[in-house]
Amino acid sequence: MDFSVYKDKLPMSGHEILQRFGYAHITSYHTGKDSYAKRVSRDHFPRYHCYIKEIGNQITFSLHIDQKQASYQGQSAHAGEYDGPLVEAEINNLKNHIVNMIQQVSNAKAAKQIVKDEKKIPWWKFF
Numbered sequence: 001m002d003f004s005v006y007k008d009k010l011p012m013s014g015h016e017i018l019q020r021f022g023y024a025h026i027t028s029y030h031t032g033k034d035s036y037a038k039r040v041s042r043d044h045f046p047r048y049h050c051y052i053k054e055i056g057n058q059i060t061f062s063l064h065i066d067q068k069q070a071s072y073q074g075q076s077a078h079a080g081e082y083d084g085p086l087v088e089a090e091i092n093n094l095k096n097h098i099v100n101m102i103q104q105v106s107n108a109k110a111a112k113q114i115v116k117d118e119k120k121i122p123w124w125k126f127f
Contacts, residue, residue, distance in 0.1 A: 002062045
């Protein structure tokens with residue numbers, strides 16, 4: 001399941017967003033592609049698996065669940081879920097995380113602007 005976000009709306013890169021949300025960067029030794037994984041439990045599988053695609057001014061997050069490792073040597077096929085309630089819930093959590101990050105950055109910018117606009121009072125005038 002995919003969703004896209006405009007780059008100029010994000011306070012940081014897709015890589016940093018996923019890492020802050022608990023995803024670990026992995027590189028496939030079969031294909032050399034970069035992706036991100038987040039464990040569902042203590043075990044290695046099942047896990048959330050996400051790819052990032054940057055096209056123009058958009059970043060697309062492509063998420064699915066790997067249920068188990070590839071069964072045959074040299075094959076990349078695996079039991080994966082590309083939609084369903086678990087994938088939808090994780091995508092909604094990721095979207096909420098991104099929205100919260102955007103709001104925190106905009107609130108921080110607004111707070112800096114307020115501080116810049118206030119007149120500075122020398123410390124000796126407080127006594």
